[in-house]
Amino acid sequence: MESSEIRIKQHPILDFPERRKVRFYWEGKELLGYEGEPVASALHAAGIKVLHKSMKEGRSRGFFCAIGNCSSCLVIVDGVPNVRACTEKLRAGMRVEMQKGVGPALISKE
Ligand code: FES
Incomplete structure (x- = not known):
């Protein structure tokens, strides 16, 4: 993992269990994160805010409540819009994209 990542590694009362490093993609760029951590945490650690x-106005939004109560962190994950990055767990190979507005409509292939 890059040495420039932004992470808390030691804390006086919290433990951070060992997790497997996995590759995922942000806007097509390959990044590394820890399996099972929130997608927003992995992105933040890589400096993506x-x-x-x-x-309406196209204003930038990011990690805000961090508990799934707002809509500030909505992203597109593997083509699915309106996924809350703060509660979605990171998986290997996940493709995450910035959502602009409401995101693309999902069209059923049935
Ligand atoms: S930061 Fe509020 S729902 Fe994710």
Whole structure:
């Protein structure tokens, strides 16, 4: 993992269990994160703070409540829009993209 990552590695009362490093993609760029951590944490650790653009004005949005209560961190994951990056767990090979506005409509292939 890059030495420039932004992470808390030691804490006086919290433990951080060992997790497997996995590759995933942000806007097509390969990054590394820890399996099972929130997608927003992995992106933040890589220095990526703008996750979403607001619907009306296109303003930058990012990690805000960090508990799934707002819509500031909505991203597109493997083609699925409106995924909350702060509660979605990172998986190997995941493709994450910035969501602009409401995101693309999902069209059923049935
Ligand atoms: S930061 Fe609020 S829902 Fe993710």
